[in-house]
Amino acid sequence: MLKEQNESVRRVGCEFAFVRLAADHPKRKDVEEALGIRKAGEYGEKSITFHLGYLEGYHLILHDLRLYDGIAHFQIDTLILFPTYVLLLEVKNRSGRIIIDRQSHQMTRIKEDGTREGDADPVEQVERQSRLLGEWLMKHFSLKMPIHHLVIMSHTKCSLEFQNCEPDIHEKVIRGSSLFDAIQRVGADYRGRAWSKEALLKIGKALRDAHVEPNVDVVNRFRLKRGDFLNGVRCLGCGRYYMRRKQRAWFCLYCKQRSIDAHEQALKEYAYLISPWITNEEARFFLRVDSRHVIKRLLKRYSLEVSGIGKSVRYRIK
Ligand SMILES: [Zn+2]
Structure with missing residues (x-):
């Protein structure tokens, strides 16, 4: 069978x-x-x-x-x-x-x-x-x-x-x-x-x-746009978008939960709801991370494909 x-x-x-x-x-x-x-x-x-x-x-x-x-x-x-x-x-x-x-x-x-x-x-x-x-x-x-x-x-x-x-x-x-x-x-x-x-x-x-x-x-059915969605990385412990990047990991400002890969779920949602491609700047805004280098490292590890050069580099996310 x-x-x-x-x-x-x-x-x-x-x-x-x-x-x-x-x-x-x-x-x-x-x-x-x-x-x-x-x-x-x-x-x-x-x-x-x-x-x-x-x-x-x-x-x-x-x-x-x-x-x-x-x-x-x-x-x-x-x-x-x-x-x-x-x-x-x-x-x-x-x-x-x-x-x-x-x-x-x-x-x-x-x-x-x-x-x-x-x-x-x-x-x-x-x-x-x-x-x-x-x-x-x-x-x-x-x-x-x-x-x-x-x-x-x-x-x-x-x-x-x-x-x-x-x-x-x-x-x-x-x-x-x-x-x-x-x-x-x-x-x-x-x-x-x-x-x-x-x-x-x-x-x-x-x-x-x-x-x-x-x-x-x-997204189409409910006519949702990029601006409708909340930014940030969600905490699996309390469900709040209070995860902040600190020392190569994510920490929840609310319940103190720690995670090393909480951004992956956020990127998955971005790919579904907004676009399968993301730039460094868009990712910094969406994941609420200031550092271009941190984002570059995260995206490089998580993406399936990279296209473009310099500031127009885009990553195809899973
Ligand atoms: Zn939390």
Whole structure:
């Protein structure tokens, strides 16, 4: 059995933006909400990973895949490559009363306190992803693989209701606990041509290579600019941006914690939120270090690539 799991870049992006926005920044609440949704989504994915752990035979699992179809990006929660078919899973981790209406293409969630929340029809969503993935495989591989899709309601505390739905809707929208049985049933329907393990690995690798990291989305989506983010090196002990460089290490002015590499996390966040390239001057400002020589040493050690000469030297950071 082969498994692959991408780190969730979407959550990381949200997290980076969240910690770099001041407590009273007008967009902080929105970013926090996006982070909450992302965490719930990940929790849902984790819970289905548990059920997928029982699958036998060779297969390849990819999470959070984001592909470009020539016009826009489309996102797939979970994709499983089996030797005879591809399975797409759209995971919804919502509690409460969930009503899916296939005529108005709406999903309504009624929470415990009675408030209603509308969302897109998840079946329509996963049907669209299937179609786009089919076209993508055809375009890049001249490959026609059967694609099956399922919507998984992963929250244990949800009740499901269907309105204006096709008779086989119960086979399209299922609970996490039914996933294993559903895959056994679906697999039995696909007994055609079987791709070899090598071929599956090759397709899996191509999909991973084509994955487009959506990190800029947080910044673009909330229209954040360089000036919105807090400068400084964050203390892992107290979370404050009170780390100062002293004698080749970082010391927190607030809780006295010491670190030798606290700047690496700060540079990682800079690369995500602002730019993958940084100059000595920008780094001095961002890390709050006065010495050009100290920054040069830190950047030289941390960067992947250096470009330019003199004052225009830029470092590509990880
Ligand atoms: Zn501290």
